[in-house]
Structure formats: C-alpha cells, structure tokens
Amino acid sequence: MKNTCRFFTRYLFVLLTFLAFPAFCPAEVQTRVHSWEEAVKAARGQTVDWYMWGGSPAVNQYVNGYLATELKKEYGITLRQIPVKDIAEVVSKLVVEKQAGKDSDGSVDLMWINGENFRTCKQQELLYGPFADKLPNQHLVDWANPSVKNDFGTPVEGLESPWGSAQMVMIHDSARTLEPPRSIEALLAWIKTNPGRFTYPAPPDFTGSAFVRHIFYHAAGSVDTWQGEYSQATFTKAAEATYTILRDLKKSLWRQGETYPESPVRMNALFADGEIDFSFSYHQGEASRNILDGLFPTTVRTFVFDEGTIGNTHFVAIPYNAKDTAAAMVVANFLLSPAAQLHKASPQVWGDFPAIAAARLPSPWQENFATLPRGPATLDDAELQAHQLPEPPSKILVELEKGWIEHVLKNR
Amino acid sequence: MPRLQSSAMPPAGTRRRTSARRLLVLLGPALAIILLLFGGGLLLGLLQALGQVPSQTLSTIGGQHFLHVLQDADFTKSLTLTLYIAITSTVIAACISVVLALGLMRWAANSRAINFLLQIPLTVPHLVIALSVILLLTPSGLFSRLFSYLSIISTPADFPLLVNDGWAIGILIVYVWKEVPFITFMLLSVLKNMGVELLEAGSTLNASRGQRFFYIILPIIAPSLGAACLIVFAFTFGAFEVPYLLGRTYPLALPVWAYKNYSDIDLLARPEGIAIGLIIAAIVILAIISSQLLLHFGRKRGLSI
Structure with a gap:
C-alpha cells in the first residue's frame, strides 16, 4: 500500500514533468565504466547499499559479518545490506526512477538478482556496465558453462557478475x-x-x-x-x-x-x-x-x-543510476575472491555452491575447496559441475x- | 426485556440521543483510519483489478479481468467449494457451540477458570491448528501410526484420507476446532448475564426443556449467535492458509486461487488475483447485508430476535 502510494505520487510527478516540458527527453544515461584501477581508488570511503532478499539468517550473517568486515579492512568500503522481501520490488522501483528521470545518485548500489528480474532490467536498460569483464577475479569464472553465460536463457554479457550457484x-x-x-x-x-x-x-x-x-x-x-x-x-x-x-x-x-x-x-x-x-x-x-x-x-x-x-547461477548487478558504482564493482570482485567463495561454501556459514570453477584456481586453493567439509549427502563440486544443465x-x-x-x- | 439485552447489544432505540456532531467527533479518528487504510486499499485494489498496472503508463481501464475470472470454468467450482467449506464449518461450529455453552453455563457463571480456559484456543493461530491436523491426521500422522501399532489398521496407508481429501474434511476440522471456542465464548457472555430467573420462571410454568430452549434461551442468544456465525462465515470464506495447506491442488478455494494469481511470475495475472480478492470481499459484504436485512424484517414482524 505504501509502495503504491509512493508510486502514485511519482506517477503524478512524471506526468507534471511531461506537461511542464513538452520537449523533455530522458538524459543520456552515463555509460562509461570505470577501469579496475579507477574503481579501487574511487571506492575508498564509499558506502555500498546492497539490496537483497533478506530471508535467510545464514546469508545475512555472511554479508553483515564476514563480507562487511573484510571490505572495510581491505578497501575502506562500508557495506550496508538492505534486506527486501523480493528483489522484484527493487526492479519496479528502478523502472519508476527511470520513468521519473532520476538518472544519477540512485539509492541502490548493488542488487542480488537473476532470472526474470535480470531479464526485465536488461530489457529496460536499468543496468550499469558491462562491468563484469573489468573485474580481475572474473578469470576464475567458467564463462563457457551455459548456466553462467546465460541467466535463464538471457545472455549475461557482463551486465551482472556471478556470486554463487545452485543445482537440482x-x-x-x-x-x-x-x-x-x-x-x-x-x-x-x-x-x-x-x-x-x-x-x-x-x-x-x-x-x-x-x-x-x-x-x-x-x-x-x-x-x-x-x-x-x-x-x-x-x-x-x-x-x-x-x-x-x-x-x-x-x-x-x-x-x-x-x-x-x-x-x-x-x-x-x-x-x-x-x-x-x-x-x-x-x-x-x-x-x-x-x-x-x-x-x-x-x-x-x-x-x-x-x-x-x-x-542456475545467481548474480549481483549494479543499477544504471547507482551512486557508488566504483565501490559496487569492488564488492562484486571481492565476492568472487577464493577466500570469500570458500567462506561462503562452508556448511557452517551458508553452504552455497561456488560461482568460480575449482580448476581455474591455484593449487593450494583447489586443495582448500576439495577438503571443505561437506555433509554426508552432498556430491562433490566436480561431479555436480560435470552434470549441470x-x-x-x-x-x-x-x-x-x-x-x-x-x-x-x-x-x- | 431491556435488562436482558443490555449486555449483548444496545437496544435499537437509545433513549439518550447523541448529537450527530458529537458522534462524528467520537467516531472520527477511528473512521478516518478505517476509511483511509481499508477504503484506500480497496480502491487501489479495484484500480489494479480494473487493469491499472504499475510500471505501465498506458493501460486500459475496464472490467475485463473480472469478466475473465467470472467466465473461467473453474470459478463456479472454486466458489462452490469455498461456500461449502464456509457454510458447513459455520453450521457445525454453531451447533456444537450452543450445546457446549448450555452445558457450561452454570459453571461459567461462577468460575473464571472456564472463561480463561476458553480464551486459550482463541490465541492459537489457525496456521498452528492446520499444522497440527497434518501431524495428527495424515496417512503418515500420529493417529494412523498409533492405529497401525495397535493393529486396528494393517498399515498406516490404510488410514482414511482426512487431509487434502475430496470433501475438505481436514479444513472443516481445523475451522470447527478453532471456531467452537470463539462462538461458545460469545454465547457464554450472554448466557451469564441472563441469569437463571427466567428459566426458573419457565419451569414453574411447566415449560419443557425444549420449550425453555426455543422460547427463552434461543431468542436471547440469537443476536450474539448470529453475529458470531457471520464473523466465522466471513473469516472462513476469505481465509487462505488453511485451504492452502489442507486443500487439494485442484479445485482451489477462492482465496488460494487469488493468492496463486497474485504471486504468479507473470505480472499480468496480478489484476485477476486482485479481482478474485474483491469478489470474495463482495460476497462477504453481501452476506452481511442480507443477514442484517433478514434480521431487520424479522424484528419488524415481531420476532423477538
């Protein structure tokens, strides 16, 4: 109800804007993507507002505990988790912001997303990037894997960066x-x-x-x-x-x-x-x-x-009007680091399937992933990845x- | 009998008339909230059910979603099922409650413990009872295991289907279980204030048990009973979680159908979900208005209801 109210006021605002400026066109969306060096430099001191589904205590603990601490320590970035019930709410919020011409200083810096929501974002051009190929840890991801390359059939094309995956x-x-x-x-x-x-x-x-x-x-x-x-x-x-x-x-x-x-x-x-x-x-x-x-x-x-x-793989994406794009890129990169992925894969923490391919890791890390305690019923990563559709x-x-x-x- | 009615409902014609302005001041804040939140929500819902889709600036407003729902072959099935569940559970619960209230009447008049005990089930959510029914009555539930352990049935699978069954028995059990304490509680509060004088007078005049029930007790409890039944009917007609958990996959009760449409991955199914929700609301409101009209005419014809 609150959202709908907000929607109506925004709707009214858009209408008035159009009436006031008949020749109004949406401002050109800023398309230049930071290089990695620029991103790291600019990221220090920025705050990343990460909108994500907040229904799992294990995930929340991982984000607000491990990730927030490490990012602060290593890059001087403040990570702020904004839990939502369904990321689709955030997508419709972005649609409205785009309609209202709010093309910069948006409140969402990073979102946890995949499938249908990603498709909507891509179609409506709500995403910053392509940024994924700028991240150094990207070489750990097996982009040839069809379930990474395409997100529910929609080509990713660097508009989102993998975070983890799940398999039936x-x-x-x-x-x-x-x-x-x-x-x-x-x-x-x-x-x-x-x-x-x-x-x-x-x-x-x-x-x-x-x-x-x-x-x-x-x-x-x-x-x-x-x-x-x-x-x-x-x-x-x-x-x-x-x-x-x-x-x-x-x-x-x-x-x-x-x-x-x-x-x-x-x-x-x-x-x-x-x-x-x-x-x-x-x-x-x-x-x-x-x-x-x-x-x-x-x-x-x-x-x-x-x-x-x-x-399927779940990803993080940066909205086109995000305020702290540089820091968001650094966070997306850190999520793919072997240390962060290993911590996430631990059953006591979250037990999420890594988004990076073990074969692409240096051997000590391969060892770490291979010896990760997994439950008695869980198959090993190699067998799962070899049987992924x-x-x-x-x-x-x-x-x-x-x-x-x-x-x-x-x-x- | 103004004294008797005093606790149940204010008599129709209050002697001390409150001025309209005073009434407005007194009811204003509550009414404003109800109108804003309830009326506003209904209005926004109606707009969306008529085809106003957020995020799509150009949309046609019209009754096509309502029409689509009403023309759906499943609508009659769902409506019948929902009415069946609501009416059956209300009637069963009402009958049990009347018997229970009469039985408890003497006790309840003196003992606070009974009233307290009756209030305990009121605090338990329907969801909890629904889950208990699953744990107790499914073919893998506690009773079926107990019976097969005692060799009353040969395997747990022989236990009769009481959950997700064709007759919605599981759903009815939950509602009866949950509503009996509620109606009983409502009736007891009236019966407590009635006292025993009238019944004693009745028996000195040689009224039989049945006569005492039909001519003394029933007219006194009727307004509360009617109101309680209406609340129960309105609730069971619009409640979602119990038929969702204990119903069959098809046909669906109306509220479950509405939810399924509303939460559909296809955003275009949403208006239909809201349309079904509004149809549910309309049916309940209609039921309330018609029952009030019936009561009104009943009173005019001199029934002491």
Whole structure:
C-alpha cells in the first residue's frame, strides 16, 4: 500500500514533468565504466547499499559479518545490506526512477538478482556496465558453462557478475532404495513399477516447476535448442509431449496424482515419513543439512541424472543510476575472491555452491575447496559441475507452469 | 426485556440521543483510519483489478479481468467449494457451540477458570491448528501410526484420507476446532448475564426443556449467535492458509486461487488475483447485508430476535 502510494505520487510527478516540458527527453544515461584501477581508488570511503532478499539468517550473517568486515579492512568500503522481501520490488522501483528521470545518485548500489528480474532490467536498460569483464577475479569464472553465460536463457554479457550457484539434486534413502534410477527414463520406469511412491510439488512451486523442466528436456530430447532461437512450433510439440508423459504418470504417483504436495517442505516430510521414496531439491546441500537437523535419516544420499540436472547461477548487478558504482564493482570482485567463495561454501556459514570453477584456481586453493567439509549427502563440486544443465528462458518456464495446470492438473 | 439485552447489544432505540456532531467527533479518528487504510486499499485494489498496472503508463481501464475470472470454468467450482467449506464449518461450529455453552453455563457463571480456559484456543493461530491436523491426521500422522501399532489398521496407508481429501474434511476440522471456542465464548457472555430467573420462571410454568430452549434461551442468544456465525462465515470464506495447506491442488478455494494469481511470475495475472480478492470481499459484504436485512424484517414482524 505504501509502495503504491509512493508510486502514485511519482506517477503524478512524471506526468507534471511531461506537461511542464513538452520537449523533455530522458538524459543520456552515463555509460562509461570505470577501469579496475579507477574503481579501487574511487571506492575508498564509499558506502555500498546492497539490496537483497533478506530471508535467510545464514546469508545475512555472511554479508553483515564476514563480507562487511573484510571490505572495510581491505578497501575502506562500508557495506550496508538492505534486506527486501523480493528483489522484484527493487526492479519496479528502478523502472519508476527511470520513468521519473532520476538518472544519477540512485539509492541502490548493488542488487542480488537473476532470472526474470535480470531479464526485465536488461530489457529496460536499468543496468550499469558491462562491468563484469573489468573485474580481475572474473578469470576464475567458467564463462563457457551455459548456466553462467546465460541467466535463464538471457545472455549475461557482463551486465551482472556471478556470486554463487545452485543445482537440482535427487534425494533418496540408500537404506530403502539401493539402486536409484540414474536417468529421467529410468526414473519414469521406476515410478510405473512402484506406484504411489513418487510425487512432486505442484507447479508453480519453484521446485516442482524445475522437475517439470527436466521432463521437458527429456521429452524434447535436447537442451541447447532452447538456449538460442527456437520456433514456437518446436516448443509446442515438446510441451505437448511433456504433458502427455506427466498425464500418463499421474495414476502411478502418490495418491494417484489426485493431489500434490504444495511445497518441497511437504514433499520432504512425505519422504522422511516413508510415504514416498524420493525427494529433490534445488539446493545441492539441503539433504545434508536436513540430516544434520535430524529431519532425514543418516542413510539419505543425493544423486544427479547421467544426462545432468538443471542448475542456475545467481548474480549481483549494479543499477544504471547507482551512486557508488566504483565501490559496487569492488564488492562484486571481492565476492568472487577464493577466500570469500570458500567462506561462503562452508556448511557452517551458508553452504552455497561456488560461482568460480575449482580448476581455474591455484593449487593450494583447489586443495582448500576439495577438503571443505561437506555433509554426508552432498556430491562433490566436480561431479555436480560435470552434470549441470542450463535453465531454459523464463518464457518457457512460465508457459510450462501454465500448461501443466491446464493439461496435467485439470486434465484438459 | 431491556435488562436482558443490555449486555449483548444496545437496544435499537437509545433513549439518550447523541448529537450527530458529537458522534462524528467520537467516531472520527477511528473512521478516518478505517476509511483511509481499508477504503484506500480497496480502491487501489479495484484500480489494479480494473487493469491499472504499475510500471505501465498506458493501460486500459475496464472490467475485463473480472469478466475473465467470472467466465473461467473453474470459478463456479472454486466458489462452490469455498461456500461449502464456509457454510458447513459455520453450521457445525454453531451447533456444537450452543450445546457446549448450555452445558457450561452454570459453571461459567461462577468460575473464571472456564472463561480463561476458553480464551486459550482463541490465541492459537489457525496456521498452528492446520499444522497440527497434518501431524495428527495424515496417512503418515500420529493417529494412523498409533492405529497401525495397535493393529486396528494393517498399515498406516490404510488410514482414511482426512487431509487434502475430496470433501475438505481436514479444513472443516481445523475451522470447527478453532471456531467452537470463539462462538461458545460469545454465547457464554450472554448466557451469564441472563441469569437463571427466567428459566426458573419457565419451569414453574411447566415449560419443557425444549420449550425453555426455543422460547427463552434461543431468542436471547440469537443476536450474539448470529453475529458470531457471520464473523466465522466471513473469516472462513476469505481465509487462505488453511485451504492452502489442507486443500487439494485442484479445485482451489477462492482465496488460494487469488493468492496463486497474485504471486504468479507473470505480472499480468496480478489484476485477476486482485479481482478474485474483491469478489470474495463482495460476497462477504453481501452476506452481511442480507443477514442484517433478514434480521431487520424479522424484528419488524415481531420476532423477538
């Protein structure tokens, strides 16, 4: 309500501005990007207002504790975390600022972003840069990895800098299921021979929707098709095949597919209670954490499909009207430093999957990452990275979610 | 019987008339807040439901989103389900509450403990009860395990489906569980003030139990009962979390449908979400107005309600 009010006053302001200056055009957006040396010099004494989703105590602790201390010590930068419920709020704030012609001294210096929100920002030209290629730590990132190069199908092109990543893993109990099916094909066959022992959260739940995308890749028989230009007809054909597979699967699902868990949390509970034999998570470390928390038995393990599982990278980006662009660049670079990434990857801190490729690190650091304590159920980075599939464009994601509701849930 | 009504509701014609100006001064601050926050929110919601999309300067205002929702084949299904849940839970809760209130009446008149005990469930959020129902009544829940342990059923999976089921039994259980203390509490406060004199008078005149209930107690508790039922109906009709957790994936209760649309990744689904929310509000308001009208005509016809 408050936001909407603010929106209306701004809207009014824009309207008045246009009325007052009929020849008003938006000022030319400042495009020159600092070189790295300039950035480091200018950054000292600046304050970076970092807007980010603030729902995880572990992340908040990492940002306000480790990162803030190190940045102050090393670069004289004050890091201020501004927690938000959804970064989309910040994106719409930027849209309004752009409409109002507020092209400098914006309040947002850095934001934690990916997927749909990045696409909106890129389309509306709300981003500073390309700046990512100016950062020295960028050489640690494997830009050939399709899930880094494209953010949910949108080419990154240096407009955001990677921070970490997540990958879907299947979860099973090795005491119950000795030999889990290691491909989508085998999983579908397993479900049919073991009716009632599998389910997935109903899309548009994030995790359930990711499962449907795996079936989509399987039905389409290709992953790369969707990263470039594809025809609507090809998509429709693949989507139809996806719905057919899932409709056929329904009677073999938990409760004959008459109802689905509403969240991965509920699916995990069903799994832990022995009602179903598999769970899955879009966070490779979640199963281990659940073992530590006593929610899962210690025999629980994770696996990835031979053809790979979908992963995505989360990034930081700088708005076009940010006040402290130099310091924001330094922060983005520091986030990629081996020390910061290692600290972040530690299960006691956050357990986030690193955005840098271990192979590109000097050997002592490789050692550090390799010996990082990971939970009993978490796969090692090399195996995960070798089995990583990119996300399709968000347009496909949305279409599949809608199509699933229409054709699978409602059976039309 | 002004003395009897004094605690439940002010009598229709107050003898000491308050001047309009004084009334305005007294109610002004509260009304202003309600009008601003409630009315303002509704108005902004209505604007967005009519197609006013923030961040898009050019948008057409019109009823297309409402039309789209009303024409959706699922609308009738969702409405039926929501009405079924709201009406059934209200009726069941009301019946249990009346019996409970009558049973507790004598105790409650003297004991503060009963009143205190009744207030405890009022403080527990619906969400907690909904989660308890999941823990207790799902096929992997406590009861099913207990029954299979006692060999009443052979495996936990044989336990009847009470959650995410076709008849919304789980949802009804939560609402009945939660609303019974509320209605009972409302009724007890009236019954406490009624005293026992009228009932004693009734029995000296040879009124049977049933007669005493229908001619003495019911007319006295009716206004409170009606008001409490309305609150319960309005709440259960518009509440989101219980059908979200305990309902089936399809069909959806109206509030869950509204939420799904509002939180859709596609921003264009938002106006429809708000439109559904406003339809919910309209139905509840309509229910309140029509029940008030019914009461009004009832009073005119000389019913002592």
